[in-house]
Amino acid sequence: MKTLWPGATIGVLGGGQLGRMMALAARRMGYRIIVLDPSPRCPTAQVSDGVVVGALDDRDAARHLARQVDVITLDTEHVPADVLDELDKIAPVRPGPTVLRTIQDRQVQKQFLDGLGLPQAMWAPSSDRIQLADALAKVGRPAILKVRRAGYDGKGQVRIEADGDPFSQLEKLRGEPAVAEELVPFKREISVILARGLAGDLQIYPIAENVHRRHILHTTRAPAPMTTEGKRSAEEIAVTVAEALGHVGVIAVEMFELPSGKLLVNEIAPRTHNSGHYTYGACVTSQFEQHVRAICGLPLGDPRLMTGAVMVNLIGDLWRSGPPTWQPVLARPEARLHLYGKDAPAPGRKMGHVLLLDDDTDRALATADQLIADLSATPSSSA
Ligand SMILES: Nc1ncnc2c1ncn2[C@@H]1O[C@H](COP(=O)(O)OP(=O)(O)O)[C@@H](O)[C@H]1O
Numbered sequence: 001m002k003t004l005w006p007g008a009t010i011g012v013l014g015g016g017q018l019g020r021m022m023a024l025a026a027r028r029m030g031y032r033i034i035v036l037d038p039s040p041r042c043p044t045a046q047v048s049d050g051v052v053v054g055a056l057d058d059r060d061a062a063r064h065l066a067r068q069v070d071v072i073t074l075d076t077e078h079v080p081a082d083v084l085d086e087l088d089k090i091a092p093v094r095p096g097p098t099v100l101r102t103i104q105d106r107q108v109q110k111q112f113l114d115g116l117g118l119p120q121a122m123w124a125p126s127s128d129r130i131q132l133a134d135a136l137a138k139v140g141r142p143a144i145l146k147v148r149r150a151g152y153d154g155k156g157q158v159r160i161e162a163d164g165d166p167f168s169q170l171e172k173l174r175g176e177p178a179v180a181e182e183l184v185p186f187k188r189e190i191s192v193i194l195a196r197g198l199a200g201d202l203q204i205y206p207i208a209e210n211v212h213r214r215h216i217l218h219t220t221r222a223p224a225p226m227t228t229e230g231k232r233s234a235e236e237i238a239v240t241v242a243e244a245l246g247h248v249g250v251i252a253v254e255m256f257e258l259p260s261g262k263l264l265v266n267e268i269a270p271r272t273h274n275s276g277h278y279t280y281g282a283c284v285t286s287q288f289e290q291h292v293r294a295i296c297g298l299p300l301g302d303p304r305l306m307t308g309a310v311m312v313n314l315i316g317d318l319w320r321s322g323p324p325t326w327q328p329v330l331a332r333p334e335a336r337l338h339l340y341g342k343d344a345p346a347p348g349r350k351m352g353h354v355l356l357l358d359d360d361t362d363r364a365l366a367t368a369d370q371l372i373a374d375l376s377a378t379p380s381s382s383a
Pocket residue numbers: 121144146151152153154155181182183184185189212215216254266267
């Protein structure tokens with residue numbers, strides 16, 4: 001097991017904001033970064049040493065990248081596992097193709113969680129009318145239908161109400177294979193982010209408490225207020241998942257907390273996670289540096305939180321009439337602005353985030369909502 005010291009080259013499949021923030025951390029440490037993405041101007045390419053332009057399932061382009069790097073990692077779980085198998089023969093892919101194969105299909109992921117005996121919402125395959133009728137008999141209504149592959153930020157999800165025609169909802173998924181889930185009456189959502197090193201060593205981040213709006217992450221608060229027992233069981237679930245997968249790198253396990261305190265696994269993200277952005281500024285070692293350390297075989301860093309933090313996402317809707325005026329954010333000494341360099345703002349698209357460093361996280365959550373209101377109200381800086 002060779003350690004890849006600074007000076008080595010990391011290949012990233014996919015050039016979104018996760019790759020960008022990892023590249024910033026990696027380059028600070030002296031690593032080189034080459035990214036594969038269809039756009040030469042993608043967020044990661046802007047801060048990388050090189051870019052291979054190509055689709056994520058373009059085998060020639062992916063092999064071209066693999067031959068130039070010492071290790072390969074991913075900005076998204078939606079790279080076909082067969083491509084990863086091929087690349088793994090050229091340079092190690094971390095996390096490995098098996099991890100991705102288990103996660104990238106929601107149905108396989110749910111079967112994997114069932115196999116581990118971990119609690120999750122009731123679910124059933126639901127790709128056609130017959131399956132949907134059976135699934136609703138099992139999970140009840142309201143329910144949520146989710147496509148098995150390539151969904152994110154609530155894309156590829158439709159809700160089935162207690163009344164109304166469920167089949168017309170199924171048609172909205174245009175024949176994509178899907179699963180149905182019960183609608184979980186959760187009290188709140190949390191996520192556990194941890195890193196697993198090449199030798200199987202683990203470091204767990206403080207648990208994050210997440211609020212979603214329209215199925216998109218709105219705010220994260222860290223640390224999430226947790227009972228000792230709740231913290232222990234959440235961490236135990238996440239560790240079980242990471243070890244069963246044989247994961248290498250950062251991994252996030254999203255969970256629903258029921259009013260009784262019981263936890264259900266919502267989904268697994270085998271990568272750095274939006275709810276871990278607070279670590280970049282609030283923790284001794286950010287999730288991005290931690291991921292680099294894990295995939296390069298370095299010792300893991302300290303995940304300790306140095307201050308309470310709230311992260312609020314900046315969604316493309318704020319760009320309705322041009323880029324917002326950043327004055328309300330930059331005027332606050334505890335706020336840090338992160339923009340991802342995306343040139344095409346669209347409603348629902350994640351454009352950046354603000355991190356508020358404040359031990360009083362209730363106050364920071366209120367500030368976050370105030371900032372979003374102010375940014376929505378301010379005239380565009382380009383006006
Ligand atoms: N079964 C469910 N019950 C209640 N809310 C849900 C359910 N599934 C998803 N949601 C809500 O939608 C959000 C996004 O869904 P998720 O399955 O995490 O998909 P993704 O993050 O890949 O878009 C969740 O964080 C949660 O707020």
